[in-house]
Amino acid sequence: MDTVILLLCTGLGLGALYFLVASGLSLIFGLMDVLNFAHGALLSVGAYAAWWATAQAGMDFYAAVAFGTAVGTLAAVLLELALIRPLYSRPRDQILATVGVGLAVPALLMGVWGADARPFPQPSGLSGTVRVLGAVVPVNRFVLMAAALLVLLALRLFLARTRYGLIVRAGVEDRAMVTALGIDVRRAFTLVFAIGGAAAALGGALAGLYFGSVAPGQGTGLLIFAFVVVVMGGMGSVTGAAVASAGVGLVQQFANYYTAAGLGDLSVVVLLAVLLLVRPGGLTGRLA
Amino acid sequence: MTAAAATTAAATPVLRLDDLGWSVRGVPIVHGVSCGVREGEFVAFIGPNGAGKTSLFNLISGIRPATTGTVTLDGTDLTRAGVHARARRGLGRTFQTSSLWPGMTVAEHVRLAAQAAAGPRASYRLWRRAAPYRQEVADVLERTELAHRADTPAAALSHGEKRKLELAVLLVGDPRIILLDEPMAGVSAEEVPALTALVRSVHRDLGRTVLMVEHHMDVLLGLADRVAVMHHGTLLALDTPDAVMADPTVQDAYLGEEL
Numbered sequence: 001m002d003t004v005i006l007l008l009c010t011g012l013g014l015g016a017l018y019f020l021v022a023s024g025l026s027l028i029f030g031l032m033d034v035l036n037f038a039h040g041a042l043l044s045v046g047a048y049a050a051w052w053a054t055a056q057a058g059m060d061f062y063a064a065v066a067f068g069t070a071v072g073t074l075a076a077v078l079l080e081l082a083l084i085r086p087l088y089s090r091p092r093d094q095i096l097a098t099v100g101v102g103l104a105v106p107a108l109l110m111g112v113w114g115a116d117a118r119p120f121p122q123p124s125g126l127s128g129t130v131r132v133l134g135a136v137v138p139v140n141r142f143v144l145m146a147a148a149l150l151v152l153l154a155l156r157l158f159l160a161r162t163r164y165g166l167i168v169r170a171g172v173e174d175r176a177m178v179t180a181l182g183i184d185v186r187r188a189f190t191l192v193f194a195i196g197g198a199a200a201a202l203g204g205a206l207a208g209l210y211f212g213s214v215a216p217g218q219g220t221g222l223l224i225f226a227f228v229v230v231v232m233g234g235m236g237s238v239t240g241a242a243v244a245s246a247g248v249g250l251v252q253q254f255a256n257y258y259t260a261a262g263l264g265d266l267s268v269v270v271l272l273a274v275l276l277l278v279r280p281g282g283l284t285g286r287l288a
Numbered sequence: 289m290t291a292a293a294a295t296t297a298a299a300t301p302v303l304r305l306d307d308l309g310w311s312v313r314g315v316p317i318v319h320g321v322s323c324g325v326r327e328g329e330f331v332a333f334i335g336p337n338g339a340g341k342t343s344l345f346n347l348i349s350g351i352r353p354a355t356t357g358t359v360t361l362d363g364t365d366l367t368r369a370g371v372h373a374r375a376r377r378g379l380g381r382t383f384q385t386s387s388l389w390p391g392m393t394v395a396e397h398v399r400l401a402a403q404a405a406a407g408p409r410a411s412y413r414l415w416r417r418a419a420p421y422r423q424e425v426a427d428v429l430e431r432t433e434l435a436h437r438a439d440t441p442a443a444a445l446s447h448g449e450k451r452k453l454e455l456a457v458l459l460v461g462d463p464r465i466i467l468l469d470e471p472m473a474g475v476s477a478e479e480v481p482a483l484t485a486l487v488r489s490v491h492r493d494l495g496r497t498v499l500m501v502e503h504h505m506d507v508l509l510g511l512a513d514r515v516a517v518m519h520h521g522t523l524l525a526l527d528t529p530d531a532v533m534a535d536p537t538v539q540d541a542y543l544g545e546e547l
Binding site (some may be wrong): 182 | 387
């Protein structure tokens with residue numbers, strides 16, 4: 001029973017991390033038809049910025065997370081303005097450009113701070129464990145879950161209640177028609193990139209907490225599962241991504257524990273294949 | 289406005305087309321169309337498939353650039369203006385095929401259109417709530433008889449309701465000239481009278497200038513002030529419905545075809 005609860009919490013914590021990456025990825029793809037392979041790099045930027053702020057610059061943990069998120073957001077906006085925007089009518093070049101950034105950023109981080117994982121300072125309040133129904137669970141799992149839930153809630157409020165959110169939702173369904181109404185949808189693109197970058201960078205900063213260290217390849221590793229989550233949840237659906245994230249995180253943890261290690265990753269792919277065979281549009285039924 | 293001024297305003301056309309034409313790789317799709325539409329007038333465009341009716345609407349609304357001739361609105365040459373610029377000057381249009389966001393509700397459609405009509409700044413004030421548009425949205429939904437469907441996603445609407453919603457999206461932008469491209473297409477026979485009545489009320493009660501493409505002559509009778517007959521991309525005739533029906537050239541062009 002203890003093991004099951006620990007696996008549940010760890011799986012949901014990992015799922016929360018996936019969600020932070022996938023929510024932005026999903027919105028960006030839904031609205032702009034851009035497969036952003038540089039999204040993992042944004043997570044790494046957030047992770048290293050937060051690590052630098054706390055380990056090198058001596059900021060306290062919460063300020064460092066805020067700093068990492070801000071740097072990641074800025075990086076996302078720059079990426080959109082400098083690389084994505086000039087290539088809107090050339091989707092293939094766009095993919096190549098984002099793949100390039102996705103490779104270059106980890107290489108740059110490696111060049112500056114080395115290939116080895118750097119230990120991420122754990123704040124005393126969040127480094128311990130708590131007892132949940134008899135199981136000993138690290139507190140950081142709950143921090144991740146809380147952060148993901150907050151992001152989900154904020155995104156849903158933004159999409160449902162604000163004028164900008166309405167434009168984003170309409171754009172996800174049919175971009176050309178938003179333009180036909182006389183709305184310059186490109187401004188929404190930059191905003192969605194900023195939101196996605198912020199969520200991913202927050203994920204990066206919190207990933208340092210979850211893994212205990214930051215490493216150059218972390219973002220790219222998480223990105224693969226984030227893509228699986230986006231496809232499962234239905235492209236462009238934030239709630240779908242949340243459900244799929246939880247599912248993927250749980251399946252991965254349980255499969256890794258109860259079968260051979262490494263089978264967790266495989267079972268996620270099997271899960272994706274089965275889901276796509278049964279519901280080709282993903283959980284929310286949207287066409288990918 | 290004095291009576292004399294009103295007469296002058298009625299006499300000068302609000303929309304003028306001069307020798308308007310559009311060719312694709314040298315093949316003329318629309319050719320030499322010239323006409324004027326007066327403020328508050330209802331002009332129906334008829335003609336067989338491929339006669340260039342929708343293409344003409346594309347030239348007027350700016351979706352396609354005219355290869356010859358000019359489009360003038362209120363004395364301003366709009367031939368080179370884009371779709372947005374024309375929409376801002378009061379040209380609104382619907383499309384032959386339904387153009388809605390299936391997952392969004394009826395009220396959200398109208399709200400987005402209201403937001404777009406209020407200008408870019410209103411749309412992009414980030415955290416502003418949509419509440420200020422509530423009254424505007426409610427009014428338009430009331431007029432288009434969609435108030436009871438406000439929270440229904442567009443995908444769940446009947447064809448007739450979808451057409452009404454397109455009209456609602458158009459009306460909230462308060463256009464002066466409305467281009468309707470086959471508003472009755474795909475609509476079930478039971479829904480046609482209600483939709484016709486709605487189009488009539490937009491024209492009569494709101495006093496909008498309406499240009500409409502329609503295949504069915506019976507719908508047009510009692511709606512249109514004048515009927516424009518398109519044939520092979522040219523304007524064959526433009527006159528009152530009775531005069532057009534009696535026109536021998538029109539009858540020749542439609543030999544064996546019922547108007």
